[in-house]
Amino acid sequence: MVRQDYHLSERFEVAFNQIHDSLRSIIKIKDDRFKVLLNIGARKHKMIGKFYNELTQYAKLRNSLVHDKRELGYYIAEPHIDVVERIEKISSVFNKPNYALSIATRNVVTLDCEDSMLDVIQEIRKHGYSQYPIYQNKHCVGLLKTVDIVSWMSKNVINTMVDLTDIKVRDIISDVKEHPIEYVPKSIDIFSVEDLYENKHKDKVKLEAVIITGNGKNNEKPLGLVTAWDLIEIDYTAD
Known part of the structure; x- marks a missing residue:
């Protein structure tokens, strides 16, 4: 259950970072930039390809939120609740065991x-x-x-x-x-x-x-x- 007192921007960033970590473990290359992992992963794996367009847009939003921060705990804007809930759902797909069985x-x-x-x-x-x-x-x-x-x-x-x-x-x-x-x-x-x-x-x-x-x-x-x-x-x- 997600704590309601977290800012939407914090929830978004946590979910984004979880997806980033999953991409690192799946793709396993030295270049761990999100966009690079996403592009390679989308060509090789159906799951990553399915969410490619959404994650591309979320990467742009994440860069804007993080790079424009002026102080700890401060974000220039808050993403919409629908966006946050959507990326959290995608993160849950990436993080659940995907056994071949x-x-x-x-x-x-x-x-x-x-x-x-x-x-x-x-x-x-x-x-x-x-x-x-x-x-x-x-x-x-x-x-x-x-x-x-x-x-x-x-x-x-x-x-x-x-x-x-x-x-x-x-x-x-x-x-x-x-x-x-x-x-x-x-x-x-x-x-x-x-x-x-x-x-x-x-x-x-x-x-x-x-x-x-x-x-x-x-x-x-x-x-x-x-x-x-x-x-x-x-x-x-x-x-």
Whole structure:
């Protein structure tokens, strides 16, 4: 609860400084000027981009309030209450934990290399997911996508029929291209996952999924799965 005896200008400055601190921790560069952090952050992270225009205007207001001070506790003007409450709401968004697990698919359905494809088809019908982590000897060894199954079937059609009776998952994944995936710990935040996708893109690698486990190891139970689409669909709001 905000104390009512604080000046609006003080409340505004506190919220602004909290956002500035958050930008420093997210962007992690030597130049910690607010505008620089904001510009870089808006290009890399959806949350920062969402509030870019507002924060640009608030930066101008903050500079006016702070640089024109003539004595301690004195501000040349008081911002409107609506402006103060808005920047406080944005600050609360920046400061709450943004764990990647919060946007991940939690019910991760995994398959084993020795699973029958007939059983796999049933799992796909039941869950409707488009990709499934594949395990062998309790280690994740890759990712199977429904498009891989369709591709395999198209190559193995005989007289308009595809016989899956003796086909196992390992038969499919041995015949399709490998899908790049990464393993990360449950403590990772959304910004780090966004950076991971961006860095892979710079290396011309199409990262298909990020699998979240307890400590980021491929022999641990998957706690969540994040795709590039999940990052696009993030709905940050301060309303």
